[in-house]
């Protein structure tokens with residue numbers, strides 16, 4: 059008995075030690091926020107971050123769960139040899155220093171995200187953290203940083219297999235943990251060396267691909283693994299389209315779990331080069347696959363239609379679902395006989411969500427993507443075995459007029475605090491600050507459940523007409539009959 063207890067205790071200690079590497083209690087659901095890189099690159103400043111933060115509050119985005127304001131590359135000015143070689147913030151861009159930025163973000167109820175690189179330099183050529191993990195982690199903690207995006211440029215040849223990359227990234231994980239401050243750890247090694255195999259032991263998320271760009275499906279050889287080969291893609295790259303990244307994600311969805319997520323890269327919604335339908339599909343996919351939802355547009359110039367996409371609480375509730383299980387791709391067909399990985403395709407993704415009907419049957423998310431240039435109502439369907447209530451998650455999308463009114467009502471044109479909250483203007487906005495997504499779902503809040511469109515009967519089909527390069531997204535809720543056993547329906 060004593061021996062058995064000892065073995066249990068030893069096993070528990072081992073587990074605790076292992077879990078300790080990433081057990082920071084963060085990203086239990088995928089992290090949400092904003093990062094400047096996609097829209098603004100190196101054009102960073104205190105003004106940009108704080109003005110964006112004010113707008114995130116004013117536009118109701120904070121209330122929807124967008125929490126972290128992440129500063130990307132190009133913020134530093136070398137190291138201070140007379141202060142332990144610690145990183146120096148560029149005072150022309152951040153005149154009050156980083157701690158002041160963190161303080162202001164915290165006052166607004168937001169988190170501060172910081173960027174560095176597991177290499178000698180960052181991708182923009184600034185000082186990297188390789189060899190300085192402890193001093194940099196301590197600096198970030200002392201500034202009040204809540205999140206670290208950790209890049210992969212100039213890694214001095216410390217890549218090429220999983221063990222080498224993991225060891226390099228683990229150094230920063232350990233240094234962050236040793237600070238005692240919970241800091242969400244977001245690996246940005248572009249899918250190199252298969253981070254989905256080892257990332258969950260040290261980090262909260264890992265990029266699965268080279269950099270996204272504002273494009274639906276254009277082939278670009280700078281982004282490798284374009285087709286069926288994506289199941290085994292350990293190469294980095296850039297200029298990756300939305301469908302390229304979705305394809306890569308389709309093979310590794312099982313690697314996502316609470317606290318550790320596949321990161322499909324920052325959102326491009328609002329950056330201007332895709333259609334509204336493409337942005338809807340992009341946002342829906344990222345949400346269903348449980349990617350972090352990090353807005354990547356310039357919030358200061360956001361268009362109403364884009365605010366309305368980013369504000370869809372029913373879609374975000376899928377992303378933030380308490381069961382933390384990624385949707386997977388169930389089928390992919392080429393249009394008119396084309397290779398589905400190269401030519402236009404249609405695809406169906408689905409996955410289980412926490413039950414909102416009492417627990418026996420999971421809810422389901424069903425996402426239909428039409429990559430074709432024409433509307434194709436025929437092929438997007440699937441037979442079901444029991445009855446399901448079908449709820450359209452885009453039916454209640456905020457109108458452009460309402461989004462425009464929210465934007466117009468903000469006076470945060472500088473570092474101005476208005477105290478204004480979009481929930482006062484927007485009718486029926488969801489407020490996660492008051493009620494978590496988990497609680498809202500449990501209470502069957504209609505803002506999260508979408509609109510009932512139909513109930514599909516046993517042997518019936520779920521059919522939708524989907525815009526070209528667009529998506530339809532549904533929550534299915536079981537209407538159980540006594541004879542039907544729980545099964546994997548879709």
Ligand code: GLA
Pocket residue numbers: 095130131180181182209246248269
């Ligand atoms: C890499 C990352 C991007 C961005 C830039 C900054 O390309 O993948 O997300 O951080 O570096 O230089």
